[in-house]
Amino acid sequence: MTNEQIVQKTRQYIEGKFGDESTGHDWWHMYRVWMLSKHIAKSEANANSFIVELGALLHDIADWKFNDGDMEAGPKAAREWLESLGLKDEDITKIEDIIRNISFKGAKVEQNMQSIEGQIVSDADKLDAIGAIGIARTFAYGGGHDTPIYDPNIKPIEHETFNDYKNGKSHSVNHFYEKLLLLKDRLYTESAKNIAKHRHEFMEDYLNEFYKEWDGKI
Numbered sequence: 001m002t003n004e005q006i007v008q009k010t011r012q013y014i015e016g017k018f019g020d021e022s023t024g025h026d027w028w029h030m031y032r033v034w035m036l037s038k039h040i041a042k043s044e045a046n047a048n049s050f051i052v053e054l055g056a057l058l059h060d061i062a063d064w065k066f067n068d069g070d071m072e073a074g075p076k077a078a079r080e081w082l083e084s085l086g087l088k089d090e091d092i093t094k095i096e097d098i099i100r101n102i103s104f105k106g107a108k109v110e111q112n113m114q115s116i117e118g119q120i121v122s123d124a125d126k127l128d129a130i131g132a133i134g135i136a137r138t139f140a141y142g143g144g145h146d147t148p149i150y151d152p153n154i155k156p157i158e159h160e161t162f163n164d165y166k167n168g169k170s171h172s173v174n175h176f177y178e179k180l181l182l183l184k185d186r187l188y189t190e191s192a193k194n195i196a197k198h199r200h201e202f203m204e205d206y207l208n209e210f211y212k213e214w215d216g217k218i
Contacts, residue, residue, distance in 0.1 A: 001085060006050075006054070006085050007054065009085060010054060010057045010058065010085075013081065015031075017061075018060075022140065022144060023137075023140055023141045023143075023144035024136070024138070025137075025141070029137065030056070030057055030060055032124075032133070033128055034053065034056040036056075036124035036127055036128065037055070038053065038056075040123055040124060040189050040191050040192055043190070043191045044120060044189060047116045050091070051091060051115075051117040052117045052120050054091075055094075055095050055098035055099070056121045059098060059099055059102050059121055059125060060074070061074055061078050061081070061099070062074040062076070062077040062078075063103075071100065071103075074099040075096035075099050078092070078095055078099055079092050079096060082095065094117065094118075097114070097118060098115070098118040098121050102121060102125055104126075104129075104165075104186075105165055105166075106159035106161060106162055106164060107158040107178060108160050108161075109159070111186060119188035122188065123189050126186065126196075127187075127195055127196060127199065129179070129183060130184070130196065130202075130203055131200075132199075134180055134199065134203065135206055138172050138176070139172055149171060150171050150172065150210075150214060154170055155174075156174040156178050157170070157174075173210070176207060180203060183196070183200075184196040
């Protein structure tokens, strides 16, 4: 099986598996991360495009948020799929590493993505978490998990550990301060940083408008 055939089979598998997902971690999220990853990879001469594409398509195959906080659910599911396609272990290990380290784990938790392929996919995933799409996904996820839109009495927290972040309960607007507005300064590649500027400003404008409307101002 050629690399292109493996990528296309993986695309079909993920599209079928996540086509009806409704919390913003659906096929279209993975499609956008895939497209963004390919775009960013064009500016990174040393990147292995095959690893980038598979890492992007599989990065949310079993997200810890939907698997009782299990950080190994994703790497395990990806390995099972890729082994069924006959991918060599060396490549599977690289993709597992991307999936294992891609998640945001709290404001004060350092990132640990080592490979350029992982950094590309990580940047693409972060870009899809900000801007207009990021706003839509935030409230879709919140609505699917009984999270209030906003409570002015609950202030955002800079989480010290992944466990604090993972187990924290808040409202959707706090998610902007606890994660989304932090992402532009956590990007690895220059091309992603350039894309992030407008999306970050869009979120800031949105929040300003949100507070005006929340307070009943015209």
